[in-house]
Amino acid sequence: MSDALKHTYSHLEAIASAMPDPIFIMGQDGTYLDIVGGQERTLYADGSTLIGKKYHQVLPEKMADRFLKVVQKSITSNTLQEIEYQLSNSDVNGVSEGPSGGQWYEARVYPVQGDSYGQPAAIWLAINITSRKHMEEQIEHLSSNDPLTNLYNRDFFLDLLNEELNRAKMNNQPLSLIKINLDCFKNITDGYGHEMGDKAILGAAHAIEKVAKEMGPIGRLSCDQFMIALPEVKAVDAYRIGKLIQEKITGYKFKLDDGTTTCLTSHAGVTELRHPDEDSQILFKRVNEAIQNLSGTREVIKIQ
Structure with a gap:
């Protein structure tokens, strides 16, 4: 060489x-x-x-x-x-x-x-x-999860709900939906700022997860609205689950900036799949009507 x-x-x-x-x-x-x-x-x-x-x-x-x-x-x-x-x-x-x-x-x-x-x-x-x-993995997680609560975001939750609806129809099984609106969120953010508002949202999210984490998908639909899909659960049982969630939410107490202690309140609607031709939009409409029909009553949860 x-x-x-x-x-x-x-x-x-x-x-x-x-x-x-x-x-x-x-x-x-x-x-x-x-x-x-x-x-x-x-x-x-x-x-x-x-x-x-x-x-x-x-x-x-x-x-x-x-x-x-x-x-x-x-x-x-x-x-x-x-x-x-x-x-x-x-x-x-x-x-x-x-x-x-x-x-x-x-x-x-x-x-x-x-x-x-x-x-x-x-x-x-x-x-x-x-x-x-x-x-x-981080990008994929952000595309499906709410960054504050780590619950599913609206779009991803809707995709999961449609999957659960299709599965329930195919297997002829029940499926229920619970929607929870926080009543006090706007007053907290208006009076004490968004940081306290975030604290309230996190408290509600943790309360919901304590009860329903293993039961089905949980989504944060907007700043103060949550939804839980419950496969294989009838509306009457979903009603009991919703009441327990509300008790957990009310039991969460935290201090505001002025030193006062407050608790969270909520209203909830419940509905279920009733006919094979129903889709997520029909269930959404009914569960929103349930919450609207609580107006002027002393009830905090209703089946529609």
Whole structure:
């Protein structure tokens, strides 16, 4: 080998070794044949101990099967394959150091040309995408949840309600709806500001969750309006649940800025699915009518 070629090879080797992301050489027979790069220990464990071992010796069985299938498909089809997967150091026998907890990776797999490794092989470029995954999860969460209470927002709750309605119709099962309006919210925000208003909303949300969290989807429809969908629950039973929620809401007391203590009050409406052709808008209309019909009475909850 000429000095110039040795110099070029030395440079390429230094560059490859300095790569923060690892490139594995994966054998068609399921063997880790080599590794280049992957020196960034905040993102990757030391994979050098895997060399010479079979996928099924170091990985969980299902993951090893998946890896082998991807590698063999890339080699036999001579095409680029892409895969996303989650692993932690504890899942891989023999690795050390590296990040803690489950990590998400995106791999690009492409066949190696020639017979340098004594068998058909593919390069496996692994990139840690855990931060991106967490960001995607946060964005998805914000698209479905109210940022203050963490209850479902209006649009997502309506989607869930429609799903529950379809399921109830298909299985010929009951489904009830409870709507709760806070009476005192506007007075609190007008008199003491939005921070106290938020405190009132959180108190009501926590009270609702204490009673109905495991019963069905809970949504915050607007600043002071909540709704609970109750699959497999008839209106008469939903009425009792609604009364219990109202008691919890009233039992929540907090101090205002002037030192006085106040409690929250509410009105609630209840309805249920009555005919197979009813949709969420019909149930919405009825539950709102129930609350409207409480006006001028001493009642605080009504079935419509």
